Amino acid sequence: MARAEHPSGRAATLSDVARIAGVSLATASKAINGRDQVAPATRRRVIEAAEQISFTPNELARSLIAGRTGTVGLLTNDLEGRFVIPILMGAEDAFGAGQVNVFLCDARGDAIREQHQLKALLNRRVDGIIVVGRQTDPRPSLGHDLPVPVVYAYAPSDDPTDVSVTPDNVAGGRMALEHLLACGRRRIAHISGDPAYAAAQDRAVGVREALADAGLELVGDVMFADWSEHWGRDASAMLLAQHPDIDGIVCASDQIARGVLDTLRDLGRRVPEDVAVIGYDNWEILATNSRPELTSIDANLQQLGRAAARRVFEAIDGIEGDAGTHALPVRLVIRGSTIPRR
Template structure:
């Protein structure tokens, strides 16, 4: 009796039978990644021939490993963290991977403590989730497991980081307003120290420039709050009463903009169209009218980060550098009136 027949088949056996790499076999059997249909069927046929069951797939995936991944966040209670973690956990669940979740609460010393605790548990990989899109310090290149940075990119280009494309989001917001015939567009946004605020302004300016336009007045920066949105818009309307659209740097700010515009007797969107950012549905759909917004795709961001960790665990070269993931426009009544 051969050794293969004397023991349960492994993922490596399936890969060899199908004539593919270990990583490709893993992706084909778990419906992950871009695997050609013919290749997927060949791998599945090999698994059937070797009596390789789904439960054995799970054992094969973690053979010689702990079957655990660490999620290291700096702000577990933050609104942006939850969808990212949900996306990551969805991917982990599909691959039958256990997760250790650690919250450093923005403290570097606490983060190092959690990192050592994760390594002592022999996790197979780590996802580091930041609280904002500004670059953060790298955990270093000497770690024994793969690390992927999500939302907040690493400051070391040798690391792999996934973050939303805020520049594209700013362009998308302005292009939507321009498509509606709006030409006198103002911008009210948050803390100028945030990379997200600056990236969105840069993208918005690019879209305006391409149309031969500029913002009405200079972009107005301050805090990420409804209160600031209201105050800024009141001042804006006093100086520029003929504005026909406002791009708000967040949905909280957009909610304040909406209140201030309507307080002056102007109609939204007939007189002034308003677009926000983040697609925070509690705010966006709880407003009258509902607020058009840019969705950063945070759940998919978390899922993609988890899949990259899977690939690295499977021996795939996941590359390096900062990758900007797509964002999307969600149109509601604050830019296009319901008929």
């Protein structure tokens, strides 16, 4: 096994360094941490000694004194899903490599397990917690009797006095529709996902609002079912049978949009010339491999993660964050399914 016992048999400690350098613990500590009250020559001696035995300060002991650990817990229920990861990356990014470390816990959707994880995190004295949900539906709050700040990301807390950050799905729906309008489309339908998801409802609201603002109406009703390609194929087939004159489709996910593209192709409709299609999520692997490539709404999840991390930071530093759910802006990524490419 890749394990090399140090010569001493244990990791080097500060007193080892002090002994070798011929100074006291206190002096060694000061020298290494760059505090003054240490003569340059002494400092050099200490640092050399430290390097010699490759001393690294025990972060545990440090944390014990400092009262903060420089760790943050990330509690999720949806590692499998693709939404958590970018958020996690954003958070890790914001925390800065090496400064703060993230404890990752996946509760697998089990409330008991979540409690366990939470307790473990608190025992480890994390400085803060980010809770990442699997959908944008509100989730139960962890409560307020926790000794550390908590920020909810993606899925907001159901308690309005908690701090939550979530993507702005209404704005996303609106943005998608406005793009189709800008592309000259007027007969637009909306194929959505599972109606039980707040995300589906919110995006539909945005779509409707934008249409109303333009003095238009949706062609047919919003079509709800699930988030799959299958549904995208079926829904669009039904849609075109009923409304052959349609010229734009807003899809509530890229998967749905992929299905829609398939059907349109089968039916001989050209995209985007005959029908423009826009997806949602900007899941690159899907969006950039379709024919044509898929215009989509990107929820800026990495930025969401950064925002969550920033708020945790502020709270740790004692800055009062404003409670409530903060909807973060999304962005449009234009590809060939709405605007023809050479």
